Amino acid sequence: MSLKADNAVVSTAIAQPQAAAFGASVAVSVVTATTNALIDGSATIGAGSLSLAATTSTAVTVTAAAAAGGATAPSSGSEASSYLSNAKYTPFESTGEGKLSVVGALAISDLTSTTTANSNAYLHSNDFHTYHDDRLIGPPPPGRCGSPRGLIHR
Numbered sequence: 001m002s003l004k005a006d007n008a009v010v011s012t013a014i015a016q017p018q019a020a021a022f023g024a025s026v027a028v029s030v031v032t033a034t035t036n037a038l039i040d041g042s043a044t045i046g047a048g049s050l051s052l053a054a055t056t057s058t059a060v061t062v063t064a065a066a067a068a069g070g071a072t073a074p075s076s077g078s079e080a081s082s083y084l085s086n087a088k089y090t091p092f093e094s095t096g097e098g099k100l101s102v103v104g105a106l107a108i109s110d111l112t113s114t115t116t117a118n119s120n121a122y123l124h125s126n127d128f129h130t131y132h133d134d135r136l137i138g139p140p141p142p143g144r145c146g147s148p149r150g151l152i153h154r
Contacts, residue, residue, distance in 0.1 A: 001047035005054045005117075007035035015064040015105065022069030024080040024103050029062045030110045039119040054117040066104030073102050080106055 015027035037054040039045065074080035080103055083089055089108060093100045 002051045003037050005035050005037035007033060007056045009033045009058045011060045013062045017067040020067040022067050024071045024074055025064045025105045026079045027062050027064040028108045029060050033058055033113040035115045037117040039121045052117045054115050056113050056115040058113060060109050060111055062107040062109045064105035064107040071102055071104040
């Protein structure tokens with residue numbers, strides 16, 4: 001018996017000024033990917049062979065291009081201003097010369113990924129193996145044919 005959850009996420013954000021002579025371009029991609037292979041409830045599973053696996057792959061492309069005339073300090077309340085003042089991103093808004101105050105193009109990729117293979121059921125198998133991101137985690141300890149709870153969590 002085999003249970004595998006695969007999740008492939010592709011995100012593209014492009015900020016490309018078309019007719020603007022000046023001003024900032026902001027491209028933002030916020031991705032929260034959650035993949036869970038779960039055996040739950042009051043299930044009791046008996047099988048000659050049992051595997052439980054979960055994988056997540058993400059491909060994020062974020063592109064921002066400045067207008068031909070560049071930009072000045074962003075106006076209060078603008079998209080560029082809201083991201084430049086967001087505490088979540090301010091640690092990354094500096095160069096060797098100091099904090100950014102003017103931006104012609106701003107590209108932000110904010111990715112959170114959680115992948116789990118888990119069981120809340122009683123599992124019984126003569127050949128029990130668990131996998132996580134295609135890596136063999138291994139069989140149960142000698143003398144055990146299953147696991148009552150919590151196989152893998154990352």
